[in-house]
Amino acid sequence: MENNIDLRDYNIGSLRELIASGKIKAVDVCRAARSRIELLPDLNAFITVTADAAISQAEAIDSIAARGEPLPPLAGTIIAIKDNMVLRGVRSTAGSRILRNYRPPYSATAVERLAASGAILIGKTNCDEFAMGSSNENSAYGPVKNPWDTGRVPGGSSGGSAVAVASGMAMAALGSDTGGSIRQPASHCGVVGLKPTYGRVSRYGLIAFGSSLDQIGPLARSVEDAARVLGVIAGRDPNDSTSSKIPAGDYLSAIERDVRGLRVGVPREYYGEGLDLEVREKVEAAIDKLKEEGAEIVEVSLPHTQYAVPVYYLVATAEASSNLARFDGVRYGFRAEEARTLGEMYSRTRDEGFGAEVKRRIMLGTYALSAGYYDAYYGKAQKVRSLIERDFRNAFASCDVIATPTAPTPAFKLGEKTADPLEMYLSDIYTITANLSGVPGLSIPCGLSSDGLPIGLQLIGRHFDEGTLLRAGHSLEMALGVDFRAGLGWSE
Amino acid sequence: MPIRKTDVEKIAELARLDLTAEETEAFTTQLGAILSYIDKLNELNTDEVPPMSHSTAADQDIEYTMRDDEVRPGLGQEVALENAPDGADGYFRVPKVIGG
Numbered sequence: 001m002e003n004n005i006d007l008r009d010y011n012i013g014s015l016r017e018l019i020a021s022g023k024i025k026a027v028d029v030c031r032a033a034r035s036r037i038e039l040l041p042d043l044n045a046f047i048t049v050t051a052d053a054a055i056s057q058a059e060a061i062d063s064i065a066a067r068g069e070p071l072p073p074l075a076g077t078i079i080a081i082k083d084n085m086v087l088r089g090v091r092s093t094a095g096s097r098i099l100r101n102y103r104p105p106y107s108a109t110a111v112e113r114l115a116a117s118g119a120i121l122i123g124k125t126n127c128d129e130f131a132m133g134s135s136n137e138n139s140a141y142g143p144v145k146n147p148w149d150t151g152r153v154p155g156g157s158s159g160g161s162a163v164a165v166a167s168g169m170a171m172a173a174l175g176s177d178t179g180g181s182i183r184q185p186a187s188h189c190g191v192v193g194l195k196p197t198y199g200r201v202s203r204y205g206l207i208a209f210g211s212s213l214d215q216i217g218p219l220a221r222s223v224e225d226a227a228r229v230l231g232v233i234a235g236r237d238p239n240d241s242t243s244s245k246i247p248a249g250d251y252l253s254a255i256e257r258d259v260r261g262l263r264v265g266v267p268r269e270y271y272g273e274g275l276d277l278e279v280r281e282k283v284e285a286a287i288d289k290l291k292e293e294g295a296e297i298v299e300v301s302l303p304h305t306q307y308a309v310p311v312y313y314l315v316a317t318a319e320a321s322s323n324l325a326r327f328d329g330v331r332y333g334f335r336a337e338e339a340r341t342l343g344e345m346y347s348r349t350r351d352e353g354f355g356a357e358v359k360r361r362i363m364l365g366t367y368a369l370s371a372g373y374y375d376a377y378y379g380k381a382q383k384v385r386s387l388i389e390r391d392f393r394n395a396f397a398s399c400d401v402i403a404t405p406t407a408p409t410p411a412f413k414l415g416e417k418t419a420d421p422l423e424m425y426l427s428d429i430y431t432i433t434a435n436l437s438g439v440p441g442l443s444i445p446c447g448l449s450s451d452g453l454p455i456g457l458q459l460i461g462r463h464f465d466e467g468t469l470l471r472a473g474h475s476l477e478m479a480l481g482v483d484f485r486a487g488l489g490w491s492e
Numbered sequence: 493m494p495i496r497k498t499d500v501e502k503i504a505e506l507a508r509l510d511l512t513a514e515e516t517e518a519f520t521t522q523l524g525a526i527l528s529y530i531d532k533l534n535e536l537n538t539d540e541v542p543p544m545s546h547s548t549a550a551d552q553d554i555e556y557t558m559r560d561d562e563v564r565p566g567l568g569q570e571v572a573l574e575n576a577p578d579g580a581d582g583y584f585r586v587p588k589v590i591g592g
Contacts, residue, residue: 101575102575103574103575104575105567105571105572105574105575106567198547199547212545212546212547213547238559242546304536306532307532307533307536309529310529310530310532310533311533313526313530314530321507325508328508329577330576330577330584330586331572331575331576331584332575332576332577333575333577334577335577335578339587340587340588341587341588341589342586342587342588342589343508344510344587345586345587346508347508347509347510348510350507350508350509350510351509351510351511351512351515354509356515359509359511359515359519360519360522360523362507362509363500363503363504363507363509363519363523364523364526364527366503366506366507367495367499367503367523367527370503370506377530379543380533380534380538381533382543382544382545383538383541383542383543383544384533384536384538384541385543385544386541386542386543386544387536387538387541389544389547421522421525421526422525422526422529425526436547437547438547
């Protein structure tokens with residue numbers, strides 16, 4: 001250990017001030033992050049660590065500070081990037097064998113914006129292959145372990161990003177969320193995770209899974225830090241035609257407001273069968289806190305919730321089967337050896353290059369789109385998707401945010417659900433609806449189970465109303481005041 | 493709607509996946525279970541419901557999807573080929589196409 005800096009002692013704002021005043025060097029923070037990654041290799045949070053480049057970036061920040069010039073907004077923030085976002089010249093695998101040697105010739109817009117704002121990019125985090133999974137057990141680079149209990153999964157698919165933040169390897173991370181892949185691992189690892197509104201953050205350079213659902217967002221140790229990262233990555237990008245022209249909000253001002261008068265909707269459909277009792281208790285206790293803080297609690301109904309998982313597994317797999325057609329062994333990535341014909345090369349490359357879950361989803365999506373089944377499956381799913389979106393519009397007529405559990409249980413054990421794909425899919429039951437509707441969702445830690453595992457509460461907001469989500473999340477975080485480092489005793 | 497092994501073989505061909513016999517067997521069972529669960533959607537009458545393909549305001553505004561047709565710099569041949577498993581003389585090289 002070169003120094004005793006612990007990244008978890010700082011937030012983005014406080015660290016930036018300390019760097020500006022010369023009390024702490026960005027390069028020392030960066031070294032501390034590297035030491036932490038090296039200390040905890042068994043968590044398997046990173047696929048590629050870019051420590052040398054990160055130290056150069058940190059030195060550049062220190063020289064700006066030494067000259068007394070103003071620092072950019074994320075100066076010195078150590079950030080990890082999920083490996084399904086491309087970074088020029090740095091291996092980007094998306095957790096897949098098929099991209100094991102891929103060095104992209106360009107960078108994702110969200111990543112470029114972070115770098116331009118003074119963030120220090122410490123590396124690429126492990127994830128389920130092509131972001132397909134809820135446990136991070138589908139990575140070709142091995143499973144990620146939950147730092148609260150290494151016999152358990154960190155959640156997925158942004159498991160490495162959640163673990164990096166939870167265990168002090170990075171101050172914040174980017175994840176991607178197609179059906180809960182930011183919020184569910186955030187919940188299982190005791191950190192904050194935000195899936196912004198569809199269109200809020202550019203998807204340029206995000207290796208596509210389900211293009212009508214995918215969204216990049218931050219994982220962080222506090223709502224305030226998540227707000228700071230969102231402020232930098234949000235906004236229109238000419239390279240993503242689905243990115244919105246609605247200007248990014250002033251999220252830092254938004255969180256300063258309390259929740260007096262805010263209407264918090266509680267949908268009864270999210271508190272039924274399958275919900276762990278302890279999760280229910282903690283989430284309900286947190287909602288009571290919001291009430292004590294001055295929010296008004298109203299009952300709402302989202303009646304089509306029970307259809308979200310089947311809709312999702314048709315829409316997302318149909319989109320995935322199209323998106324993943326590009327991996328054919330011709331332009332980049334792995335190619336199977338010694339194929340005699342082009343057709344054989346394609347099908348052997350794809351069979352050897354993709355893992356089981358990715359193949360399963362390609363198969364399901366191909367089936368849902370195939371002649372004779374399109375209307376019965378994909379067409380039907382698109383219609384029910386409209387009903388789910390309509391549920392949210394109706395609910396938001398009588399409330400400003402919706403509060404639910406993020407996941408039905410705390411982190412489950414490694415291997416517990418790998419034999420039954422359907423059971424694994426049900427771990428996304430509370431998060432999928434926000435992707436189908438396009439609305440933003442925020443998971444914040446709200447307590448620990450009797451086994452000492454983190455439990456997350458999800459807040460869902462109106463389209464492009466991240467400000468209100470972050471405001472409610474910040475209020476709750478302050479009111480709960482839990483120290484979420486307690487569970488990391490094993491490594492200290 | 494149950495799914496048969498022959499269906500799985502047909503889909504694998506469409507998806508360009510050279511599945512092993514074990515994979516075909518496993519997918520027949522697993523996709524069958526997933527599709528039975530998905531059949532739940534047929535509980536709903538959706539005759540009057542419009543399909544939703546996207547969740548963005550973008551598809552209602554042509555300015556989002558259309559930009560001026562201006563020449564912009566691209567990656568260039570050399571960079572575009574850097575990641576190719578096999579390339580020569582500025583081309584991607586593949587096994588023979590005819591008969592494939």
